[in-house]
Amino acid sequence: MVPIPWFKVDDGFHGHPKVFDLSLASIGLWTLAGSWCAKYLTNGYVPNRTLPRLGGSEAEIRELHQAGLWVPAEGGWQFRDWADYQPLKEDVEAERDAARERMKKVRAAKKGVNKGGSGEQPANVPANIGRSSEEVRIAPSQSQSHPETSSSNEEEVKELKRATQITDSFTINDRMRQWAAEQAPDVDIDKRLPEFIDYWRGVGKANKDWEAVWRNGMRKRQEFAERDRQRRPNRDDENMAVVARLAAQEQAGIEA
Numbered sequence: 001m002v003p004i005p006w007f008k009v010d011d012g013f014h015g016h017p018k019v020f021d022l023s024l025a026s027i028g029l030w031t032l033a034g035s036w037c038a039k040y041l042t043n044g045y046v047p048n049r050t051l052p053r054l055g056g057s058e059a060e061i062r063e064l065h066q067a068g069l070w071v072p073a074e075g076g077w078q079f080r081d082w083a084d085y086q087p088l089k090e091d092v093e094a095e096r097d098a099a100r101e102r103m104k105k106v107r108a109a110k111k112g113v114n115k116g117g118s119g120e121q122p123a124n125v126p127a128n129i130g131r132s133s134e135e136v137r138i139a140p141s142q143s144q145s146h147p148e149t150s151s152s153n154e155e156e157v158k159e160l161k162r163a164t165q166i167t168d169s170f171t172i173n174d175r176m177r178q179w180a181a182e183q184a185p186d187v188d189i190d191k192r193l194p195e196f197i198d199y200w201r202g203v204g205k206a207n208k209d210w211e212a213v214w215r216n217g218m219r220k221r222q223e224f225a226e227r228d229r230q231r232r233p234n235r236d237d238e239n240m241a242v243v244a245r246l247a248a249q250e251q252a253g254i255e256a
Contacts, residue, residue: 005038005039005041005087005092006038007034007037007038008085008086009031018069019067019069022063022064022067023060025060026059026060026063026064026067028055029051029054029055029056029060029061030064030069030070032054032055033046033050033051033054034079034086036050036054037079037082037086038086038087041089041092042089043089043224044082044083044086045073045078046070046076046077046078047075047076048075048076048077050076051076051077058246059246062243062246062247064077068080083221083224084195087199088220090220091203091217095203095205098205162208163206163208164206164208164210165200165201165204165205165207166200166207166210167197168197170196170197170210170214171193172189172190172214176211176215177189179215183218183219183222184218184219184221185222186221186225187218187221187222187225189218192217192218192221200213
């Protein structure tokens with residue numbers, strides 16, 4: 001089954017200082033927009049054109065911005081600290097690809113078992129699958145009937161055993177720090193480390209080289225940092241002008 005991304009809401013969200021004084025309408029907009037971002041893997045970016053479809057008004061957008069839950073983005077708004085609490089697009093896609101590969105192998109194995117005919121089993125399916133108990137008792141083991149494949153299967157098992165799940169003891173060594181200084185200078189790697197470990201522990205996927213996985217994650221963080229730096233001057237000016245216009249309209253309504 002291909003994993004489905006979830007929009008996560010902390011159980012302390014209801015009492016957070018940024019949330020406590022918000023209207024239910026703005027909280028509803030924040031929640032629906034978060035669900036939309038998770039569905040379409042936008043990494044927390046909400047285009048302006050999408051907000052009316054979610055029932056959002058200018059007043060609710062202003063509330064979320066003033067509360068610090070949303071920050072201006074080019075052509076829309078960005079959830080603050082999305083990457084700290086929600087799965088990122090590249091991580092979800094990597095998990096989906098891995099799930100598809102697993103299912104592909106399972107289907108291939110089942111297809112081989114159900115073909116029948118020769119009575120031979122695929123190399124990655126146990127010899128007793130698809131056979132009667134009598135056939136299992138009298139059939140020679142794989143190593144006996146196919147000695148030339150035994151060593152290759154043993155090597156495959158050894159290779160799989162090298163893949164491990166990440167542990168809390170995963171740390172950033174000097175080699176990794178030197179790499180980050182050159183390749184990801186805008187990323188606070190120490191701050192991101194607990195998040196990296198928690199995410200992969202939650203996924204539960206085993207990898208052979210966690211340092212390589214970490215490097216790939218930090219490259220993505222660097223890309224985000226560079227993208228945000230390039231967008232910031234234009235998007236801040238544009239969206240702050242919107243906020244100022246809304247405030248002026250509200251003040252004009254009060255005076256009238």
